[in-house]
Amino acid sequence: MECDEYKMTGLKKKDFLLIIIVICAALVVWAAFTFFRGTDTGSVVVKVDGEIEAVYSLGENREVAINGGTNILKISDGTADITKADCPDQICVKQRSIAADHESIICLPNKVVVEISSDRESGIDASTN
Known part of the structure; x- marks a missing residue:
């Protein structure tokens, strides 16, 4: 059997x-x-008028005033988002939060660029508002 x-x-x-x-x-x-992969969460690079103003860790929750308070950047839970701006169109405030490498939020009237630098790749090719 x-x-x-x-x-x-x-x-x-x-x-x-x-x-x-x-x-x-x-x-x-x-x-x-x-x-056992690296625990590097990445960083947020803030540029004003083409010059790097500051670099912050994505792993540390905080709110930051940019360019003398013209923009407020909120970093929380591994994402970055502009929550307040004094520009008339508010496009940077309406944009979604960013978290993956080379994603950015741009405020043209205030000449502010917020960009992510990390190992995490975005699954999105492009986005529009």
Whole structure:
């Protein structure tokens, strides 16, 4: 009866052992990439009139006045967002929060650029308001 069971499935005890070893190896590799990856959250680079004014960590929640208070930058939970601006169109305030590498928020009237520098890549190719 034991031989008939192996003929039906086509697998032997060594095949099952090999499958278990491959699954365990895949789990170890997944855990290594998930848990032991660098914890660098990235940074927010603030430029005013083309010059770097400040660089802040994305991992530290804070609110920052930019360019003498013309813009307010809020960094929270790994994202950056301009929450207040004194420009007439408010496009920078209406824009979504940014968190991935090379994403930016630009306030043209105040000449403010907020850009992310991190290892995290954006899944979005482009966005419009």
